[in-house]
Amino acid sequence: xxxxxxTFRLPAFRRGFHLVTDQVASNVPEIGRxxxxxxxxxxxxxxxxxxxxxxxxxxxxxxFESHFNKxxxxxxxxxxxxxxxxxxxxxxxxxxLLGNSLTIPITNGRLxxxxxxxxxxxxxxxxxxxxxxxxxxxxx
Amino acid sequence: xxxxxxTFRLPAFRRGFHLVTDQVASNVPEIGRxxxxxxxxxxxxxxxxxxxxxxxxxxxxxxFESHFNKxxxxxxxxxxxxxxxxxxxxxxxxxxLLGNSLTIPITNGRLxxxxxxxxxxxxxxxxxxxxxxxxxxxxx
Amino acid sequence: xxxxxxTFRLPAFRRGFHLVTDQVASNVPEIGRxxxxxxxxxxxxxxxxxxxxxxxxxxxxxxFESHFNKxxxxxxxxxxxxxxxxxxxxxxxxxxLLGNSLTIPITNGRLxxxxxxxxxxxxxxxxxxxxxxxxxxxxx
Numbered sequence: 039x040x041x042x043x044x045t046f047r048l049p050a051f052r053r054g055f056h057l058v059t060d061q062v063a064s065n066v067p068e069i070g071r072x073x074x075x076x077x078x079x080x081x082x083x084x085x086x087x088x089x090x091x092x093x094x095x096x097x098x099x100x101x102f103e104s105h106f107n108k109x110x111x112x113x114x115x116x117x118x119x120x121x122x123x124x125x126x127x128x129x130x131x132x133x134x135l136l137g138n139s140l141t142i143p144i145t146n147g148r149l150x151x152x153x154x155x156x157x158x159x160x161x162x163x164x165x166x167x168x169x170x171x172x173x174x175x176x177x178x
Numbered sequence: 179x180x181x182x183x184x185t186f187r188l189p190a191f192r193r194g195f196h197l198v199t200d201q202v203a204s205n206v207p208e209i210g211r212x213x214x215x216x217x218x219x220x221x222x223x224x225x226x227x228x229x230x231x232x233x234x235x236x237x238x239x240x241x242f243e244s245h246f247n248k249x250x251x252x253x254x255x256x257x258x259x260x261x262x263x264x265x266x267x268x269x270x271x272x273x274x275l276l277g278n279s280l281t282i283p284i285t286n287g288r289l290x291x292x293x294x295x296x297x298x299x300x301x302x303x304x305x306x307x308x309x310x311x312x313x314x315x316x317x318x
Numbered sequence: 319x320x321x322x323x324x325t326f327r328l329p330a331f332r333r334g335f336h337l338v339t340d341q342v343a344s345n346v347p348e349i350g351r352x353x354x355x356x357x358x359x360x361x362x363x364x365x366x367x368x369x370x371x372x373x374x375x376x377x378x379x380x381x382f383e384s385h386f387n388k389x390x391x392x393x394x395x396x397x398x399x400x401x402x403x404x405x406x407x408x409x410x411x412x413x414x415l416l417g418n419s420l421t422i423p424i425t426n427g428r429l430x431x432x433x434x435x436x437x438x439x440x441x442x443x444x445x446x447x448x449x450x451x452x453x454x455x456x457x458x
Contacts, residue, residue: 039179039319041354041355041457041458042354043354043423043425074181074182074183074314075181075314076218076314076316078356078421078423080421080422080423080430081432082430082431082432082433082435083432083434083435084370084371084372084432084434084435089274090224090274090278091224091270091273091274092224092270095259097258097259098259098267098270100258100259101256101257101258101259101267101270101271102270102271102274104254104256104257105250105254105256105257105271108254108256109249109250109389110385110389114384114385114388116381116384116385116388117381117384117385118377118380118381119375119377119378119380119381127378127381130371130372130378130381130382131381131382131385133371134369134370134371134382134416134438135275135415135416136274136275137277137417138370138435139420139421139422140279141218141220141279141281141421142220142279143183143218143220143312143314145183145312150220150222150312151222152221152222152223152224152310153222154223154224155222155223155224155278158274170432172423172425172430174354174355174356174423176316176356176456177181178181179319214321214322214323214454215321215454216358216454216456229414230364230414230418231364231410231413231414232364232410235399237398237399238399238407238410240398240399241396241397241398241399241407241410241411242410242411242414244394244396244397245390245394245396245397245411248394248396249389249390275415276414276415277417280419281358281360281419281421282360282419283323283358283360283452283454285323285452290360290362290452291362292361292362292363292364292450293362294363294364295362295363295364295418298414316456317321318321
């Protein structure tokens with residue numbers, strides 16, 4: 039039984055959805071030592087999120103951005119929290135809709151993702167800095 | 179301390195929301211050996227999801243399908259990813275809204291669900307095949 | 319390696335989003351014994367949820383309530399499950415959108431949350447009783 043925990047910062051990304059599977063995995067080489075286990079990936083922010091989705095066609099990520107902008111519009115007349123900019127309150131709501139952590143099975147030293155699954159960083163702010171991530175690995 | 183991991187395929191379901199608690203649990207009898215622990219249930223796909231919701235009245239599942247079809251419509255004018263059919267891009271978005279995994283406490287050899295909680299398979303494609311699931315059990 | 323599991327009831331909250339980080343953590347003092355680990359927080363209900371979001375400005379929680387009421391309206395003409403009141407079916411949908419559990423890293427005996435992250439109880443019913451929570455702690 040092993041526990042590993044690594045905290046690192048992903049670089050700043052522009053607003054939108056970004057495939058970061060390799061950047062996350064490369065920070066946690068200890069995955070390779072686990073036969074059966076789980077990887078928990080956590081983002082320490084309230085205006086960005088993590089999700090798993092299609093890793094092949096980049097237009098899927100473009101369509102995510104379009105759809106979430108429509109489903110959670112800026113400048114809704116009922117927003118009271120607006121002093122940090124028009125992108126701020128929608129960013130909070132999108133972060134909770136998509137979630138702030140992922141748990142992925144580890145099998146034979148690898149993240150056991152489906153063929154088409156990749157890790158998306160969901161960046162909802164217009165001008166974000168890098169984002170802090172903690173990955174916790176456990177297994178045997 | 180024990181770790182168990184089982185991968186299996188749920189049969190093909192029609193588009194919609196389906197109660198699969200028993201089908202999932204029956205594939206992992208090892209839950210019965212765990213006194214305190216967690217079950218992690220993961221779907222290896224990007225156009226289907228898993229959620230917990232009401233296990234009694236089947237019209238709840240019908241209303242989920244109606245609502246998600248309205249909240250994430252087909253043929254939105256801003257979709258660029260549409261060569262796999264009008265149900266494809268909405269399926270990806272719904273999958274990320276609902277999530278691709280569940281973590282459920284195990285207590286005294288059973289999934290410790292609330293009285294009204296059941297596991298839903300959220301099938302967002304019109305003509306899906308079976309769906310691959312990995313359950314990882316850990317506990318003592 | 320240690321496992322702890324505690325079940326408790328949060329008091330009844332009015333419909334809306336409520337910061338409960340301290341109330342949750344105070345029920346699980348065993349977090350203080352864990353150097354590296356994970357806390358899993360689970361709500362045993364289908365019309366309330368848990369999410370992480372901004373812990374400072376209370377208007378964020380007000381805006382969450384406004385936005386989810388718009389995104390998941392009461393009395394939608396397509397709802398069939400309506401005999402438990404107009405707030406019931408929206409409550410189920412909101413619960414699945416926001417999720418029913420959180421997994422948070424533990425580092426050096428504390429929930430390793432971001433500076434601005436707090437635990438929200440998302441209460442979607444007009445007249446709910448208290449809500450049952452199970453926290454499962456594991457780590458070393």
